[in-house]
Amino acid sequence: MADTQLAIERKGEILYGTFTQEKGVHSFSLGLLDQLDGFLARIEDEPAVRAAIITARGRIFSLGTDMTQIETGLGDFRQFRHYLDRFNAVMDRLERAPVPTIAAVNGLTRAGGIEVVLACDVAVIVRGARIGDIHTAQFAIPAGGSTQRLPRRIGVPRAKDLIWSGRFLAADQAVDWGLCHALAEDDALIETAEALAATYIDKPRQCLFECKTLINRSVTMSPADGIELEKQQFLHYVQNYPYVRDAFGAFRDAKRAPVVAS
Incomplete structure (x- = not known):
């Protein structure tokens, strides 16, 4: 059976990454992580890209790590460590991507799938989708960032509940809890993500x-330290990006739109 692949396409200012699978379900292998890493490299290398959307074909977004990978890892912990290091390095790179990243959740999402969603900046989800961590339902614990990113997305008590219970959230509850940003009709998922972008x-x-x-x-700093950093970055930004002055002038004059620079 062929591994899940990532189809990459650019349309205008948006770069799209779509999980595809000829047969079976979308899941993560080292090969797919390499492809996702390449997708992120394109975002970094192409200044004309201003947003990225990650989605999948069919009715499944991602079910997490490929079962063959898990079976191999349980027999060779050094190999498992290598896979987990690679997975988390790609998620960290996704979280730091220099443009807004949107997860367009098209269907069932669990384990590594929810960890991709959490590494993206925002998410839209179709009405019929379900999403959960589910590691504890298999008597396991997360290893791809759920215990760290989920509390920051939905709050500590809800994160504990979702991880401890191993249950799925329906799409409307995922939006209500703040796990996803917007609800989309089944035939309008990409259009909803594009409208957000x-x-x-x-x-x-x-x-x-x-x-x-x-x-x-901000989540790792005190408010006072964060505000000091914000002031420093503001002064650096205004000094180094002249289009800020133009934008202030356009706002003051109210006669023209500011020039949008890359």
Whole structure:
């Protein structure tokens, strides 16, 4: 059986990564992680890309690590450590991507699948989808970031409940809890994700990246330290990106739109 592949396509200012599988279900192998890493490298290397959408074909987003990989890892812990290091390195790179990243959740999502969603900045989900961590239902614990990113997304008590219970959330509850940002009709998932992206990509890429970096760091800093960092980054940003002056002038004059720079 062929492994899950990542189909990569760019349309205008958005780069799309789509999990595909000829037969079976979408799951993670080392090969798929390499492809996702290549997808992230394109985001970093192509300044014209202003947003990225990760989705999947069919009715499954991702069911996590490939079963063959798990069976091999349980027999060789050094190999399992290598896989987990690789998975987490790619998730960290996804979390730090220099553009807004949107998970477009098209169906059933669990384990490594929810960890991809958590590494993305925001997520939209179709009404018929279900999403959960489910590791404890298999008497296991997460190893791809759920215990760290899920509390920051939905709060500590809800994260404990979802991980301890091993249950799935329906799409509307995932939105209500803040795990996903928006609910989409089954035939309008990508359009909903693109509409969300459109509200971001009319700003300079660096502007969004600076904000993202500060927000991501806020969870590990005191408010006072975070505000000091914010002031420092603001002064550096204004000094080094001249289009900020133009934007202030356009806002003051109210006669023209500011120039959007890369």
